[in-house]
Amino acid sequence: MNGVNGSSISPGATIGILGGGQLGRMLAMAAAQLGLKTHIYAPEVDSPAFDVATRFTLGRYDDMQALQAFAAQVDCVTYEFENIPAETVAALEHLRPVYPDRAALTTSQDRLNEKNFFNGLGIATAPFVDVEDAGALARAVAQIGRPAILKTRRFGYDGKGQAVVRESADLAAVYRSLGGLPCILEGVVRFSREISVIAARSNNGQFSAYDVAENIHSHHILAKTIVPAHISTGTAARALDIAAQIATALNYVGVFAVEMFVAEDAEGTERLIVNEMVPRVHNSGHWTLDGAVTSQFEQHIRAICGWPLGSTRRHGRIEMQNLIGVEAEAWHDIMSEARASVRLYGKQEMRPGRKMGHVTRVFEEN
Numbered sequence: 001m002n003g004v005n006g007s008s009i010s011p012g013a014t015i016g017i018l019g020g021g022q023l024g025r026m027l028a029m030a031a032a033q034l035g036l037k038t039h040i041y042a043p044e045v046d047s048p049a050f051d052v053a054t055r056f057t058l059g060r061y062d063d064m065q066a067l068q069a070f071a072a073q074v075d076c077v078t079y080e081f082e083n084i085p086a087e088t089v090a091a092l093e094h095l096r097p098v099y100p101d102r103a104a105l106t107t108s109q110d111r112l113n114e115k116n117f118f119n120g121l122g123i124a125t126a127p128f129v130d131v132e133d134a135g136a137l138a139r140a141v142a143q144i145g146r147p148a149i150l151k152t153r154r155f156g157y158d159g160k161g162q163a164v165v166r167e168s169a170d171l172a173a174v175y176r177s178l179g180g181l182p183c184i185l186e187g188v189v190r191f192s193r194e195i196s197v198i199a200a201r202s203n204n205g206q207f208s209a210y211d212v213a214e215n216i217h218s219h220h221i222l223a224k225t226i227v228p229a230h231i232s233t234g235t236a237a238r239a240l241d242i243a244a245q246i247a248t249a250l251n252y253v254g255v256f257a258v259e260m261f262v263a264e265d266a267e268g269t270e271r272l273i274v275n276e277m278v279p280r281v282h283n284s285g286h287w288t289l290d291g292a293v294t295s296q297f298e299q300h301i302r303a304i305c306g307w308p309l310g311s312t313r314r315h316g317r318i319e320m321q322n323l324i325g326v327e328a329e330a331w332h333d334i335m336s337e338a339r340a341s342v343r344l345y346g347k348q349e350m351r352p353g354r355k356m357g358h359v360t361r362v363f364e365e366n
Contacts, residue, residue, distance in 0.1 A: 009075055009305035011035030014054065016074030016096065018061070018088070020047025022345035022355065023080035023281050026289070028053045030297035036305075041070045048346040049080075061088045071095035078254060078304050082108050082279050083155055099203065099253040099304040104279045107250065111153045111184050114276060121245055124273050126261075127187040134175045140185040141165060150174055153182045160220075189273050191261035195229045197239050198285035198296050200255045201247040202303040209243055210292060210312045212236045213284045215259075221353060225284045227291065227318040231262055235270040246277055255300035257282035283355070287320035288312075290341040290360040317363040328356035339363065 009015070015031050017024045020042030028038040029052055037054040040047065043061065050056040055073065059066035061084060068091075071077070076097040079089070082105065089102045107117050115125050129140035131150065141148060146169075152161035163174050165185070175183070194217070199209035214229035215222055229236065243258045257278040263271050285296035294302075294310025302309055323331070323342075328350060334340050344357035 008307070009036070013037070013075040013305075014039055014073065015301065015304070016041060016070060016077040017049065017053070017080055018042070018077065018084050019080035020044055020049040020056070021080060022048055022347070024049035025052055025345060026295075026297045026343075027078070027080060027281065027300060030295060031301050034298065034301055034305075036301065039070065039074050041067070046348050051346055061085050064091055067091055068095065076304060078300070079105075080280055097304075100256070100279045101251075101253070104250045104252050104256075108277050108279045109154055111151055111276070112182075115184065117249075118246075118274050118277075121249055123242055123245070124271070126189045126273060126275075128184045131175075131183040131185050133180075134172045137165075137171050137175050137183070137185065141171060144185050144187045147188050149186045149188060150178060150183050151186060152178050153184055189261050189263060191263045191273070192270075193230065193262045194275075195231065195239060195260050195262055196225075196282065196284040197243040197258045197260070198255065198282055198288070199240070199243040199247060199258070200296075200299045200303045200309055201252045202309055203253045203306045206309050207244050207247055208299070208309040208312055209240045210285065210288060210296070211314055212239050213287070215284050219353070221324060221355075222283050222322055223324070224322070225287055225318075225320040227287055227314065227320075229262075232270055235262065235272065238272055242272065242274060252279070254279070254303050255281050255285070255296050257284060259284075283322065284320075286343070286358050287318045287360050289343065291315050291318040291320075291362050315362050317365055319361045319363070321359050321361075322355055323357040323359060324355055325350060325352045331357065334359050337361070 014037040016039050018041050020040050025048045031038050040049045040053040040056040057070050077092050078099050086106050089098055092098050112130055115128050118125050131137045131140050146167050148165045150163050163177050194215045196213050201207045211227055212229040214226045216224040259275040261273040281296045281300050288295040293313045334342050339361045341360045
């Protein structure tokens with residue numbers, strides 16, 4: 001392929017992207033601005049990333065013949081969501097560099113593996129117990145207590161794949177509600193706010209992070225992100241250190257997010273409890289498109305290509321609001337706001353709970 005120079009990707013090369021949602025769409029747009037081509041591989045015919053990519057392949061993630069043909073047309077591969085089958089990434093790694101690699105993917109795909117990984121690094125998490133069946137749930141509840149949260153070990157996002165175990169809950173019914181899949185039971189964390197760190201590590205080991213973001217959820221879906229987060233400078237520094245520690249331990253390449261809870265003791269001292277690591281560009285980093293020198297999408301492309309990482313400097317105080325479902329119908333009115341920058345994802349069907357776009361507002365620092 002053209003545009004490859006040793007371990008570094010040069011302008012003119014083609015980046016393969018697994019997944020055709022809005023994250024793949026924005027990655028493709030960022031790559032084009034850097035003189036790169038993109039080839040999207042996704043199974044959904046209405047994938048919004050298809051509209052902006054150089055090429056696309058409509059194919060299943062278990063279609064090895066199609067994946068081999070895809071790999072032959074790209075110089076490296078990345079992905080836009082973390083539920084790509086590990087077998088797909090394993091097959092592609094024999095053909096082209098894949099960033100982030102399979103180790104990062106498999107660690108994040110299984111909540112039990114992920115929690116054990118964090119604890120092995122000395123990073124605090126909520127208390128948790130492995131739950132393999134309904135009987136194990138009863139034993140786990142006896143250990144963790146109630147209320148607690150039962151989560152499937154795999155394929156959970158935006159509140160999906162989890163259920164609250166309340167004082168009066170029928171444990172067998174709760175377990176069945178999640179399909180009888182392997183789960184973990186987590187203790188409930190009392191926290192003052194949720195934060196995330198968006199960071200990047202390049203394939204030559206350079207690390208860079210954006211200022212810590214504070215996240216507000218509605219119905220388990222991210223509704224608003226505020227930057228900088230309302231936390232102490234010491235807590236912010238510890239959050240960035242945790243992200244760097246995770247990236248180094250995984251030998252990670254690309255942009256990733258670490259979601260954390262901020263808990264406070266009786267004296268008001270803040271401590272951090274890590275919820276999860278997400279091995280891709282992240283919704284809470286969308287503000288970087290209009291609020292930072294380098295967007296998270298450009299940063300990811302730089303990282304996987306082996307290029308110098310860009311500046312993460314903010315342009316001011318930032319608020320990013322997701323446009324979910326019918327909220328996107330207000331796009332015309334939002335565009336009339338002097339500070340608003342609207343991004344719409346090109347999705348054909350508007351439905352409740354679906355992220356249709358986002359708006360970023362940049363304000364002067366206080």
